[in-house]
Amino acid sequence: MLPCLNKKIFGVDCMGCGMQRSIALLFKGEFAAAFQMYPAIYPLLLLLIFLGFNLFVKFRYDQVIKAGLMITTILTMIISYVIKMKIIF
Template identity: 80%
Template sequence: MEKYMLPCVNKKILGIDCLGCGMQRAIALLCKGEFTAAFYMYPAIYPLLLLLLFLGFNFFLKFKHDSIIKIGLMVTTVLTMIISYIIKMKIIFN
């Protein structure tokens, strides 16, 4: 599975990780059952999976406050991505 992963264009051109760097490797780790390693690789993997699962269920089943739940999950996912990226960049450049 790892030999079919796409390279990060941002990292190739600019030499800096992007907000999505590590997502493919985290998914590969999840498939292997390494849940803690997947979180350390890409902390936003679990909020992202939760969002995708909710969107999939919401496609077939309508909930009363689904728009509020969607917005909450999206905000949580984006904030997790941004915060983990800032922490990663702070560690790399210090």
């Protein structure tokens, strides 16, 4: 696995820390462990699948779907990071 430069230099996890391990757990079929490692893996995976599928098939409201998936992914990343870093009491 590639080391996180942010964690190596500053000693603090970044918002992407755990993504590689989560993907490895997905390939092993350990879906719950993948979610525990990096909760944003499923919205991110859904977004990537939709973007890939949208290259070949155009939907009527594809911009709305993309925006919704992006917002969901970003919010999941931020909320899980805040919880992981215990910023909120």
